[in-house]
Amino acid sequence: xxxxxxxxxxxxxxxxxxxxxxxxxxxxxxxxxxxxxxxxxxxxxxxxxxxxxxxxxxxxxxxxxxxxxxxxxxxxxxxxxxxxxxxxxxxxxxxxxxxxxxxxxxxxxxxxxxxxxxxxxxxxxxxxxxxxxxxxxxxxxxxxxxxxxxxxxxxxxxxxxxxxxxxxxxxxxxxxxxxxxxxxxxxxxxxxxxxxxxxxxxxxxxxxxxxxxxxxxxxxxxxxxxxxxxxxxxxxxxxxxxxxxxxxxxxxxxxxxxxxxxxxxxxxxxxxxxxxxxxxxxxxxxxxxxxxxxxxxxxxxxxxxxxxxxxxxxxxxxxxxxxxxxxxxxxxxxxxxxxxxxxxxxxxxxxxxxxxxxxxxxxxxxxxxxxxxxxxxxxxxxxxxxxxxxxxxxxxxxxxxxxxxxxxxxxxxxxxxxxxxxxxxxxxx
Amino acid sequence: xxxxxxxxxxxxxxxxxxxxxxxxxxxxxxxxxxxxxxxxxxxxxxxxxxxxxxxxxxxxxxxxxxxxxxxxxxxxxxxxxxxxxxxxxxxxxxxxxxxxxxxxxxxxxxxxxxxxxxxxxxxxxxxxxxxxxxxxxxxxxxxxxxxxxxxxxxxxxxxxxxxxxxxxxxxxxxxxxxxxxxxxxxxxxxxxxxxxxxxxxxxxxxxxxxxxxxxxxxxxxxxxxxxxxxxxxxxxxxxxxxxxxxxxxxxxxxxxxxxxxxxxxxxxxxxxxxxxxxxxxxxxxxxxxxxxxxxxxxxxxxxxxxxxxxxxxxxxxxxxxxxxxxxxxxxxxxxxxxxxxxxxxxxxxxxxxxxxxxxxxxxxxxxxxxxxxxxxxxxxxxxxxxxxxxxxxxxxxxxxxxxxxxxxxxxxxxxxxxxxxxxxxxxxxxxxxxxxxxxxxxxxxxxxxxxxxxxxxxxxxxxxxxxxxxxxxxxxxxxxxxxxxxxxxxxxxxxxxxxxxxxxxxxxxxxxxxxxxxx
Numbered sequence: 001x002x003x004x005x006x007x008x009x010x011x012x013x014x015x016x017x018x019x020x021x022x023x024x025x026x027x028x029x030x031x032x033x034x035x036x037x038x039x040x041x042x043x044x045x046x047x048x049x050x051x052x053x054x055x056x057x058x059x060x061x062x063x064x065x066x067x068x069x070x071x072x073x074x075x076x077x078x079x080x081x082x083x084x085x086x087x088x089x090x091x092x093x094x095x096x097x098x099x100x101x102x103x104x105x106x107x108x109x110x111x112x113x114x115x116x117x118x119x120x121x122x123x124x125x126x127x128x129x130x131x132x133x134x135x136x137x138x139x140x141x142x143x144x145x146x147x148x149x150x151x152x153x154x155x156x157x158x159x160x161x162x163x164x165x166x167x168x169x170x171x172x173x174x175x176x177x178x179x180x181x182x183x184x185x186x187x188x189x190x191x192x193x194x195x196x197x198x199x200x201x202x203x204x205x206x207x208x209x210x211x212x213x214x215x216x217x218x219x220x221x222x223x224x225x226x227x228x229x230x231x232x233x234x235x236x237x238x239x240x241x242x243x244x245x246x247x248x249x250x251x252x253x254x255x256x257x258x259x260x261x262x263x264x265x266x267x268x269x270x271x272x273x274x275x276x277x278x279x280x281x282x283x284x285x286x287x288x289x290x291x292x293x294x295x296x297x298x299x300x301x302x303x304x305x306x307x308x309x310x311x312x313x314x315x316x317x318x319x320x321x322x323x324x325x326x327x328x329x330x331x332x333x334x335x336x337x338x339x340x341x342x343x344x345x346x347x348x349x350x351x352x353x354x355x356x357x358x359x360x361x362x363x364x365x366x367x368x369x370x371x372x373x374x375x376x377x378x379x380x381x382x383x384x385x386x387x388x389x390x391x392x393x394x395x396x397x398x399x400x401x402x403x404x405x406x407x408x409x410x411x412x413x414x415x416x417x418x419x420x421x422x423x424x425x426x427x428x429x
Numbered sequence: 430x431x432x433x434x435x436x437x438x439x440x441x442x443x444x445x446x447x448x449x450x451x452x453x454x455x456x457x458x459x460x461x462x463x464x465x466x467x468x469x470x471x472x473x474x475x476x477x478x479x480x481x482x483x484x485x486x487x488x489x490x491x492x493x494x495x496x497x498x499x500x501x502x503x504x505x506x507x508x509x510x511x512x513x514x515x516x517x518x519x520x521x522x523x524x525x526x527x528x529x530x531x532x533x534x535x536x537x538x539x540x541x542x543x544x545x546x547x548x549x550x551x552x553x554x555x556x557x558x559x560x561x562x563x564x565x566x567x568x569x570x571x572x573x574x575x576x577x578x579x580x581x582x583x584x585x586x587x588x589x590x591x592x593x594x595x596x597x598x599x600x601x602x603x604x605x606x607x608x609x610x611x612x613x614x615x616x617x618x619x620x621x622x623x624x625x626x627x628x629x630x631x632x633x634x635x636x637x638x639x640x641x642x643x644x645x646x647x648x649x650x651x652x653x654x655x656x657x658x659x660x661x662x663x664x665x666x667x668x669x670x671x672x673x674x675x676x677x678x679x680x681x682x683x684x685x686x687x688x689x690x691x692x693x694x695x696x697x698x699x700x701x702x703x704x705x706x707x708x709x710x711x712x713x714x715x716x717x718x719x720x721x722x723x724x725x726x727x728x729x730x731x732x733x734x735x736x737x738x739x740x741x742x743x744x745x746x747x748x749x750x751x752x753x754x755x756x757x758x759x760x761x762x763x764x765x766x767x768x769x770x771x772x773x774x775x776x777x778x779x780x781x782x783x784x785x786x787x788x789x790x791x792x793x794x795x796x797x798x799x800x801x802x803x804x805x806x807x808x809x810x811x812x813x814x815x816x817x818x819x820x821x822x823x824x825x826x827x828x829x830x831x832x833x834x835x836x837x838x839x840x841x842x843x844x845x846x847x848x849x850x851x852x853x854x855x856x857x858x859x860x861x862x863x864x865x866x867x868x869x870x871x872x873x874x875x876x877x878x879x880x881x882x883x884x885x886x887x888x889x890x891x892x893x894x895x896x897x898x899x900x901x902x903x904x905x906x907x908x909x910x911x912x913x914x915x916x917x918x919x920x921x922x923x924x925x926x927x928x929x930x931x932x933x934x935x936x937x938x939x940x941x942x943x944x945x946x947x948x
Contacts, residue, residue, distance in 0.1 A: 037853055059854045061825035062918035091853025094916060148914070149688045152878050186914075350687035 026107035028173050029100035030142070031088040037145035039089040039097055041071075043104035046082040051075055057089035070094055074101040077115050095184035096144045096177065103173035119183045119212070126247055127191045127215040129274050132156050132412070133251075133315055133344040134360040135353045136193060140165035142174035147181050151188035153350035156357075159193040162205050163220050171201065175208045182212035191215045193251070203234045210238040213246050216274070221282065222252035223259045228269030249274040251317065255282035260301045267312035277317035277346065278305050293329070295336075306341035320346035327355055334359030361413050362406045370403035370410075371420065377403075378421070439817075439865055443938040447930045448557065448578050450595075455939040458868060463936070467793065468594030470637050478662075482649060483610040485664045489516075489642060490523050492663040493600065496638035498524060501531045501556070502599035505632045508538035509604070509616060509623040509765065513675030516604040516642050516667075518542070521549040529554060533577070535596055536560040537587060537628040538831050542675070550575055559596060560587075561831020562821075562929070570928050571827045573944035579828075579929035581821055581942075584764075585790025585837035586934050588631045592793045593936055601636035603629045604670040608643035609651040612661025616766075616783075617776045619645025621671040624745075624766025624775050626655040627785035633660045634787075644670045655783065681746045681768040683725055684718030688849060688878050693719050695899075696806070696847045696876045697726030703893040705804055705843050708736040713799075713838065714806035716744050716767040719847055723806055724748040731757040742789065742802060745771040745781070753780060762798070764789060764834075790837035792934045797840055805841030809848055811862045814904050816869030816884050818846065819862040821931060824855050826863055826921030826945050828929060836934050839871035843890070850877040856911035856918065858904055863921065865940040866931055880907055922946035 024044065031040035039057075053068050060067075071085055085104075089097070095117045102115050136157035139146050142165075150158050160181060166174040178194060195218035196205035206217070219231060228250065235248055250273045252259075252266050259266065260283070267276050280298050284291040291297070302318070309316035318337040321330045330352055337345055338360055345356050362370070372390060377400045380388040388395040410416035417423065432444040437454035445451060453461060478484065486492050498504075504524075506517040517536060524532060530553050534546065538561045547569055549555045557577025562570050570579050582590055590596040605614030606621045616626040621644055633639050633656050641656060642665045651658075684690060700706040706727060714720040714727075725748055731738060737756065741749050743763035747770035752758035754774075762784035766772045774781045789798040799805070810830065811819040820835050822828050838844070848857050858875070873890060875882045880902035883890050894901065902910075923943035933939040 059825075059918075061921045062855060063916060065919060066916055091855065093854060093914065149691075149878060152691060153687060351690065 022108055022110070026104040028103035028107065029092075029096075031090065035090050035145070037091050037093065037096065037148060038143070039087050039092040039100055041097075041100045041104045042086040043101075043108065044084045045080055045108050046084065049082050049084075051080075051082070052084045054084070054086045055089065056087065057091075059089065059091050066094070067097060070097055071101055074098055074115050075105070078102070078105045078109070078111060078113060080105060080109075092144065093148065093184070095180040099177040099180045100173065103176050106172070106176075114179070114208075117180055117184050120186060122186050122188075123182070123192065124213055125189065126213075127249070129249065131191065133191070133275055133317060135344065135347050135356045136191075136317075137347045137350060137353060138165065138195075138320065141178045142166050142170045144177060144181070147185055150350070151186055151190050153353050154188075154357075155190050155347060155350070155353045156344070157191035157193045157216065158187055159195050159218060159346075161195045163195050163197050163202075171197065175205055179208040179212055182209060182214060193218060195220060195253075203231070206231070206234050207238055210235055210248060211242045211244060213244075214248055215246075216249040216251055218277070219250060219252045220279070221255045221259070222266055223254075223256055224262055225265040225269035228252060228266060228273060232270045232272065248272065251275045251277055253277045253279045254301075254305060255279035256286040257283070257301075259283075260304055263305050263308035264311055267308050267314055273312075273314060275315035275317050275344070276305060276309050278302060278319050280319040281322075302340055302342075310341065315343040316341060318342040318345040320348050321352065322348065324349035324352065327351070330355050331359060361415065362410050366406055367410045367416060370406040371416075373400060373403035374407060374421070375424070437938065437940075439868055439939055441865055441940045443930070443941055444927060447580065447927075447938070452930070453937045455933050455937040458870060459935075461933075461935045461937050463593060467592045468597065468635065470635055482658075484612055484658075484661060485610045485646070485666060489519060489602075489640070489665045489667065490527070492640045492665050493520070493523060493527070493602075495663060496600045496640065498527065498529055498600060500529055501533075502529075503533040503535050503559075503597060505535040505598045505601045505636060506537070507603060507626065507628040507632065508536060508540065509626055509628060510621065510671035510676050511623070512540040512542045513621070513672035514540065514542055514604065515669055515671050516602060518545045520602050521546055521554055525549050525552055525554040531556040531576075534558045534560065535587075535598060537584065537632075538833065539563055539566060541565075561833070562828050563830055567828035567830070571822075571942065571945045572947065573924070573926055573928050575928065578927055579942075580932060581832055581929055582932045583790065583832040583836035583934055584628065584786045584834040585792055586832070586932050586936065588787050588790065589792040589934065589936050590932070591631045591635045592791070595936055598632060598636035600638045600640065601629075601632040602640045602642060603633060603656060605641050605643045605656060606670070607645045607647055607651055608641050608656075608664060609647055609649040609658065610664055611649050612639070612641045612656065612658030612664050613649070613651040613654040614641050614643065614656035614658075614661075615651055615653055616655055617772065618647070619643075620673055621645070621669065621676060622673075622772055623671075623676050624772040625763055625783040625785075627764035627783060627787070629656055630785040630787040633657070638662045640665060642667060642670055644668060653783075677766065677772055678768050680770070681716050681721060681748070682718065683721040683748070686718070689719045690722055691878050692847045692849065692876060693722035693726055695878070695881065696723050696845060697730060699874065699876060699881055699894070699899055700727065700804060700845070701730050702897045702899060703890055705890075705893075706730055706736075707803075708734070709739050710736070710803045711739050711741070711801060712804040712806075713742040713802050713841070714804075715808070716746050717808060720806050720808075721746060721748050723847065724752070728752050728755075728757055742784070742798065743767075743771070745775065747771060750774040750778075750781070753778065762789070786834065786837075790834055790934075792936070797837075799834075799838050800840040800842075802838075802841040803843060805838045805844045807835055807838055807844060807846050809846050809857070811857055811859050812846065812848070812872070812875055812904070813859050813862045813869070814908065816872045816875070816904070817862045817865050818867040818869070818872050819864045820866045821929075822864040822942055824859060824863055824918060824921070826923060826942075828942055832866060832931070836867055839867045843874070844872050845874045845876060846872060847876040850879050850907060850911045851915050854915045856908065856915050858908040858911060860908075864931060864942055868939075875904065875907070877907060879910055882907055
């Protein structure tokens with residue numbers, strides 16, 4: 001695979017290749033018996049002796065040369081002329097190796113250059129405000145092995161997480177890895193999402209990810225509309241700098257009592273806020289209570305958040321379900337979640353996606369009932385009747401509206417053909 | 430000394446002689462039909478054996494001595510004790526201590542525990558292995574460190590080689606979980622139960638001398654007689670023939686990898702939408718995590734539709750046993766039991782029938798069980814653009830696996846290979862397989878997480894899924910997709926030296942493995 005220097009973001013500042021070194025040896029990436037599709041790079045920059053590369057790799061016979069060439073290319077890009085590089089590789093893809101190498105270099109020298117692998121054309125799509133966000137798959141931002149096939153599992157969105165799933169000492173290298181992943185991994189149409197860190201670090205994260213055509217940014221532990229505005233300003237600045245036109249939606253995650261109290265204002269914090277999610281682990285901690293399966297402790301917060309979202313005309317999204325082995329319990333949770341008004345849920349394992357999607361989609365009985373209501377409504381309209389009746393039951397206008405919503409949803413999910421009403425034989429209408 | 434080579438019918442350069450014996454180059458599927466009579470062992474006389482039927486001798490060493498163990502002999506063992514086998518290594522430890530040289534080890538398969546024989550290859554006790562070579566043993570052979578040339582055969586090919594007299598077993602050392610003093614033996618009972626002994630049949634019928642080694646001696650008669658005592662020369666009783674937890678896995682588990690589950694789901698969906706999966710279907714799937722997941726999904730389809738599989742062919746697992754017990758499978762025919770549930774089932778369920786590879790896979794049988802199977806789920810390390818498959822080497826050229834029953838199973842009606850498009854960074858679909866183990870004409874469908882490729886020879890299958898939502902692609906498209914992600918791999922470099930020959934099911938040489946070039 002050929003890497004291209006597509007563009008250089010942020011020009012060299014205080015670049016001193018042989019000036020003060022931050023520390024003698026840098027280590028980036030991961031290795032170990034359970035690590036796959038990653039590599040660990042140990043870098044020592046020297047003042048002479050050229051580039052010496054020591055490679056241990058399970059794919060050495062097949063990719064040894066290309067790995068060494070890539071390492072040499074990245075070092076050359078950053079102006080490193082003399083170094084010893086030790087790589088312990090477990091089948092890392094080129095964008096991972098490049099990210100690890102860049103991270104190691106940046107631990108040793110201050111440099112603002114970015115070594116950017118080519119941007120995959122398949123990833124240049126944008127998304128819309130009202131697209132479905134039933135299922136969003138969380139991926140830890142420093143674990144490349146989980147990223148490569150993530151798009152195959154048909155989640156509505158894929159979240160590369162820079163926040164809680166990344167160890168504090170790995171935050172910098174995760175940022176570079178996620179940036180490269182956004183450029184090189186095919187997301188197969190899933191909404192491309194990143195969860196940034198809180199506070200200042202989060203705003204810095206934006207500089208790495210916004211230029212990579214991110215569709216949506218998740219803002220953890222959001223407590224105020226002011227923070228939304230701050231994020232928007234930062235994004236606007238970055239977009240201007242790179243002259244990028246892609247629309248970036250926001251999904252604040254409410255994870256505290258204060259956040260819940262401010263949820264409506266947060267939901268209306270910007271026109272780019274398309275959904276708000278609730279994070280129950282932190283919320284229950286904030287309340288000083290335990291999280292239970294029945295969830296009575298978070299009932300108020302969840303309904304409050306749903307109401308705030310609906311009032312603001314955006315999607316309310318439920319917390320993740322953490323027992324990845326228990327699909328039955330997940331199914332039950334989705335039923336409750338849907339009944340409260342949520343329109344989606346986070347996933348922490350690909351096997352949860354289908355269960356969640358199915359749970360939030362209207363089921364067969366719902367669709368049939370809605371069809372009957374719409375047919376009755378159309379019939380009444382045709383006859384010029386003011387009152388709609390189904391059997392012996394009177395049907396109020398909001399019931400008709402809800403049925404229409406269900407029908408629209410079913411059509412958008414390909415559960416029902418858009419011309420369904422014309423496909424019904426006249427005598428059954 | 431370089432031997433003469435020719436291009437065989439599969440386009441591979443193969444020698445005309447291996448280990449000093451002439452061999453026949455591959456001629457095409459079903460083309461080679463040797464004539465004459467089957468090999469037979471020399472005639473024994475019952476009066477040479479104890480009148481009281483007690484053939485127990487004091488030790489394995491004594492038995493080997495009585496069998497006349499000497500330089501250059503061929504010693505066979507079976508692999509039913511899998512990674513818990515304590516018997517086969519012991520044979521070579523004793524042989525080494527006795528100063529015997531240049532033995533040929535002819536196992537039905539080898540496991541990681543057999544890496545211990547490397548020291549007997551090093552000290553000259555063993556000249557070569559004719560069987561499967563896994564892990565470190567494969568590496569050893571690939572680096573050209575084994576004295577003789579390895580010969581890789583399928584399970585059925587092993588029986589064929591015995592019947593053709595291509596391999597003459599001097600001594601078969603057969604571990605048996607239960608045996609009597611006459612030599613009758615079975616795979617169940619005792620602390621080392623492995624379920625069935627299907628791989629030992631050709632060995633005890635054709636070997637010049639047969640030693641049964643057991644840790645569970647029972648009164649005559651040991652029944653059912655999977656090994657018949659009238660073919661057995663000596664019985665040896667030891668403390669332990671195996672390590673129970675390594676003989677059968679307590680439980681086989683379906684894969685937890687979401688990517689493998691996706692492949693399994695796609696496979697089940699293909700089987701259903703193509704109409705291959707139907708009432709009365711016959712099916713075989715292995716014990717790998719993906720195959721087990723496919724079995725679970727298939728079971729679900731059968732259940733939902735109210736269908737029943739006529740029979741399944743094992744390696745049996747608890748998932749197959751579940752189908753049998755819940756009524757979605759009529760019979761399990763079983764050559765090896767992979768987990769405790771299967772061992773229990775074969776012992777107790779009359780519809781779970783031991784069935785040796787002697788019957789199932791053998792090229793010289795009058796009919797072939799695998800050609801009666803509708804669905805055959807197999808794996809591969811590589812597949813090339815002509816659907817040719819490799820199971821013995823990896824793309825880096827190293828020998829890593831045995832053939833097992835893979836080649837034999839290719840004769841099923843629908844051969845389906847569910848495989849990931851790349852493993853770590855290594856693409857599975859290549860221009861040309863590193864080692865040819867199975868001709869593409871026998872491989873029908875490749876199912877990867879990124880798409881399904883159907884062999885153009887199977888127009889009927891291509892027709893059957895027209896209009897479905899299955900992601901059908903060509904092998905070239907899949908290969909390009911993998912290389913776009915992984916990069917184009919370099920080719921491994923080989924020396925001229927041949928380290929292993931790969932036999933086709935009929936005994937002809939389909940390909941060879943050459944020594945890895947190490948700088």
